Every structure is written in structure tokens, then in C-alpha cells.
Amino acid sequence: MSPWTFFVEHRAEILAATANHLTLVLIAMAFAVAIGVPLGMLIVHRPALRNLTLGLASIFQTIPSLALFGFLIPIPFIGGIGRRTAIVALVLYALLPILRNTYVGLTGIDPAVLEAAEAMGMTQSQILWRVRLPLARAVILAGIRTATIITIGVATIAAAIGAGGLGTFIFRGVAMVSDAVILAGAIPAALLAIAADLLLGWLERRLKIS
Amino acid sequence: MHYHGPSRERGVSTEMNAKTAPDNADHSIEFRNVTYSLNGSPSRTIVSNVSFSVPLANTLVLLGRSGSGKTTLLKLVNRLLLPSTGQVVVRGRPTSDWHPIRLRRSIGYVIQEAGLFPHFTVAENIALVPSLEKWDSSRTASRVDELLTLVGLDPAEYRDRRPHQLSGGQRQRVGVARALAADPPILLMDEPFGALDPVTRAELQREFSALARRLGKTIVFVTHDLREALLLASRIILLEKGRIVASATPQEFPRIDHPEVRAFTASLTPLAGAPA
Numbered sequence: 001m002s003p004w005t006f007f008v009e010h011r012a013e014i015l016a017a018t019a020n021h022l023t024l025v026l027i028a029m030a031f032a033v034a035i036g037v038p039l040g041m042l043i044v045h046r047p048a049l050r051n052l053t054l055g056l057a058s059i060f061q062t063i064p065s066l067a068l069f070g071f072l073i074p075i076p077f078i079g080g081i082g083r084r085t086a087i088v089a090l091v092l093y094a095l096l097p098i099l100r101n102t103y104v105g106l107t108g109i110d111p112a113v114l115e116a117a118e119a120m121g122m123t124q125s126q127i128l129w130r131v132r133l134p135l136a137r138a139v140i141l142a143g144i145r146t147a148t149i150i151t152i153g154v155a156t157i158a159a160a161i162g163a164g165g166l167g168t169f170i171f172r173g174v175a176m177v178s179d180a181v182i183l184a185g186a187i188p189a190a191l192l193a194i195a196a197d198l199l200l201g202w203l204e205r206r207l208k209i210s
Numbered sequence: 211m212h213y214h215g216p217s218r219e220r221g222v223s224t225e226m227n228a229k230t231a232p233d234n235a236d237h238s239i240e241f242r243n244v245t246y247s248l249n250g251s252p253s254r255t256i257v258s259n260v261s262f263s264v265p266l267a268n269t270l271v272l273l274g275r276s277g278s279g280k281t282t283l284l285k286l287v288n289r290l291l292l293p294s295t296g297q298v299v300v301r302g303r304p305t306s307d308w309h310p311i312r313l314r315r316s317i318g319y320v321i322q323e324a325g326l327f328p329h330f331t332v333a334e335n336i337a338l339v340p341s342l343e344k345w346d347s348s349r350t351a352s353r354v355d356e357l358l359t360l361v362g363l364d365p366a367e368y369r370d371r372r373p374h375q376l377s378g379g380q381r382q383r384v385g386v387a388r389a390l391a392a393d394p395p396i397l398l399m400d401e402p403f404g405a406l407d408p409v410t411r412a413e414l415q416r417e418f419s420a421l422a423r424r425l426g427k428t429i430v431f432v433t434h435d436l437r438e439a440l441l442l443a444s445r446i447i448l449l450e451k452g453r454i455v456a457s458a459t460p461q462e463f464p465r466i467d468h469p470e471v472r473a474f475t476a477s478l479t480p481l482a483g484a485p486a
């Protein structure tokens with residue numbers, strides 16, 4: 001069976017899996033941004049917390065994704081089989097790029113600008129909200145972009161613990177030794193990643209301040 | 211070496227001593243035996259036992275090589291730093307008693323490269339302190355236009371530009387306008403014209419010198435350029451390794467017999483033929 005005929009015959013199923021995949025990614029990214037950005041802001045003035053959080057986030061990043069999904073299964077509340085576990089794992093993966101870029105963006109600002117802000121009587125929170133964050137937003141978004149692309153890829157493996165998504169086709173295709181079935185999962189996943197990259201890249205350029 | 215420590219009668223501030231103020235009422239800024247060490251460690255002393263005062267509406271130029279401690283002295287005025295020992299008294303109160311935010315909003319600050327906010331327009335940059343002080347928008351807008359005119363930029367043309375759309379000289383003009391926005395009685399300037407090309411620098415120095423006389427601000431100006439110091443100063447204080455080695459009016463200064471003074475006057479010689 002050619003991939004094309006398989007695509008056409010199973011288009012409804014593929015579309016549903018793509019939608020499911022996208023939901024998985026969006027939910028995970030929403031959590032990762034909601035945790036990563038504020039945490040990145042918090043560690044700007046707290047070196048001890050900074051080393052701890054960046055260290056932990058790096059450790060998660062080094063655990064092979066399949067292993068991380070496996071590790072999470074026996075953990076109560078966040079573990080088990082299914083979507084919830086997958087989202088927890090995806091959030092842990094997405095955290096490092098977001099956290100690191102937020103921190104780097106907030107601290108990588110021209111020292112003259114920060115000195116002027118402080119010398120003119122801005123409080124630390126005014127400097128954070130009015131100076132650091134607006135100047136860091138393109139770098140923060142670059143982190144979100146990297147994290148999104150990683151998440152779209154890693155989410156295919158979430159099918160292994162019953163979270164659904166495009167990975168379902170890939171695992172099924174591997175078991176069936178069918179390129180057509182593998183491609184039915186791989187091609188939409190690749191397209192999603194490219195689309196996310198283009199969209200977020202465009203947004204990043206718009207936010208960049210010369 | 212005490213220049214104008216306890217012995218006030220020595221005539222530190224000749225220009226203002228005519229007024230019979232008993233204490234520092236006529237002194238905007240006074241350093242009393244100020245020492246500043248990094249982390250309070252004596253082995254890392256940046257300025258040691260410095261005393262001087264700046265009379266109201268005078269321009270004090272802190273002259274010295276890089277690393278002589280002049281920028282540190284400036285940062286002690288607006289409490290970006292606190293002295294390790296001694297006191298910095300600003301408008302009658304030691305900086306340690308001032309609320310840092312209140313103190314800084316009453317002191318204009320201009321630095322090299324201007325330090326303008328790249329994400330703000332020119333108008334928003336100038337309006338920074340007014341916006342922090344919650345001025346209403348019409349008052350702020352007219353103040354911005356007034357200041358742009360004052361520093362020689364046409365408000366209609368420049369108010370909506372971003373810093374990256376300005377030349378170095380224009381950025382520095384905006385930096386001066388921003389520092390003046392809330393009409394602070396004191397102005398601190400850290401090599402504000404240091405990064406400009408020589409022609410623009412001379413132009414801005416001349417204009418600023420006229421502006422400073424007109425505005426009647428108390429100014430502390432840091433530079434390593436003796437020509438700039440001679441042009442702008444009511445008094446020049448020369449620093450070497452964190453200590454004051456000379457303090458004089460621009461007229462007296464070149465005649466002081468001190469190796470560091472001679473080093474600075476020697477730096478002028480190659481430029482002797484250039485127009486002042």
C-alpha cells in the first residue's frame with residue numbers, strides 16, 4: 001500500500017490524531033510557559049535558587065524521553081497511563097529552554113540601560129516590568145519556540161504510554177513494518193513542527209527591538 | 211590630605227561663601243571623609259578619605275584616569291553606593307538617611323552612551339521620571355517638547371523616534387533632556403560626551419556649558435578630558451588612585467605643581483593648535 005492511499009483512506013483518523021497531538025502540545029506548553037517564565041523572572045536576583053532550578057531543568061532534559069515517560073507511570077497523582085502523565089513529562093522537557101532563555105533575556109540587557117534605570121529612581125519591580133521584560137521578550141519567545149518544537153517531537157513518544165497523538169501511527173507502523181503507517185504519523189508531526197517554527201519565528205522578529 | 215574638611219574658612223566655595231550660611235545650607239553636596247571599599251574590605255578601597263563640597267549651582271568636575279575612583283564618587287551621591295565610612299550629605303541630609311528612590315528622582319543622571327531605553331521612543335525616554343512621578347499626560351507632553359527644544363532637537367521631528375534612529379550626539383542630547391525632565395536641582399554626569407566624535411563632542415560641550423550656566427543646576431561632572439574640565443568646571447578636583455591630589459578653579463589648576471596635574475596638562479599639548 002502506498003503512503004498516499006493510506007493517507008487518503010485514513011484521513012479522518014490522521015486528522016483526529018493531529019488534533020489530539022496539537023492539544024497535547026498546547027496544554028503542555030501552556031503549563032511550561034506559566035511555570036518557566038515566572039520562575040525565570042524569580043531567579044534573576046536569587047543565585048542559589050537559580051543554580052538549583054537551572055540544574056534540575058537540565059537534568060530533566062538529559063533523561064531520554066521514553067525513560068522519563070516510564071519513570072512517571074508509577075508516581076501517584078501525576079503518573080499512570082494516559083494523557084496526564086504525558087503532559088507532565090512534556091512540561092519537564094519544555095521547561096529548560098523557556099527558563100534559560102527567560103533568565104538570559106532578562107540579564108543580558110545593556111548594563112548602561114539598567115544603570116540609567118536604577119539611577120533615575122526606578123524600583124527593582126519597575127525595572128523588571130518596564131525595562132527587563134520588554135527588552136527580553138524576543139529572547140523569551142525564542143526559548144518558547146525551541147521548547148514548542150521539542151515538545152511536538154517528544155509528544156510522538158507519548159503514545160507509548162497511551163496518550164494518543166501522532167505517535168500512535170508511528171508505533172503502529174513500526175510494529176507492522178509499514179512505512180506508510182509510520183509516515184502517516186511522522187509527516188503531520190514534521191509539518192506541525194515546521195508550522196510552529198515559522199509562526200513563532202515570525203512573532204519573534206516582530207518583537208525584536210533594534 | 212584635607213582640602214576642605216573641617217577648615218571651612220579656607221574658602222572652599224568662594225563663590226557662595228558671601229552668603230552667611232552657617233552650615234551646609236549653601237552646599238548641595240558634601241563629602242565628609244568618605245571612604246568606599248568593595249564589600250567593606252580595606253584591601254579593596256576604591257576611594258579613601260575624600261572630603262569636598264559642591265556649592266549650589268556650581269559645576270564640580272571630577273578629573274582622573276580610568277580607575278581613579280571618579281565614577282564611584284558619582285555613584286555615592288545618588289546612593290547607588292553607600293560610603294564604607296564617612297558621610298555623603300546631599301541637600302542637608304546624609305544619603306544613608308535618604309530614601310534611595312526619592313533621592314535618585316531628585317537627581318538627574320547622564321552617562322556615556324546615554325543608556326536610553328531602546329524600546330521607548332525619544333518622548334517616552336524623556337518622560338521616564340515624570341511618568342514614575344505620575345504627572346498627567348498634557349503636562350508631560352509639554353515638558354517633553356520644552357526639553358527637546360532646550361537641547362536643540364525639533365520636537366515634531368524627534369519625539370516619536372526610537373534611540374536607534376538617532377546619531378550618537380542626538381542620543382546624548384536626549385540623555386541630557388531625560389535627566390532634566392523633572393527639573394532636579396542636581397545633575398550627575400559620567401563622561402557624557404566620551405563616546406562622541408571630536409567635532410560633535412566639542413559642539414555638545416559648548417552648548418552644555420551655556421545650558422548649565424543658564425539652568426543654575428548643581429552639577430558633578432566626571433571626565434578624563436582636561437579640556438572638557440577647563441571648559442565646564444567651577445572647580446576641578448583631580449583624583450589619583452581614589453585620593454584627591456588637587457582641587458582648584460580652572461584658572462589655577464594648570465599652574466598646580468603636582469606630577470599628576472602635569473601629566474594631565476601635558477596631555478593637552480598636542481592639541482594646542484586646535485580651536486578651543
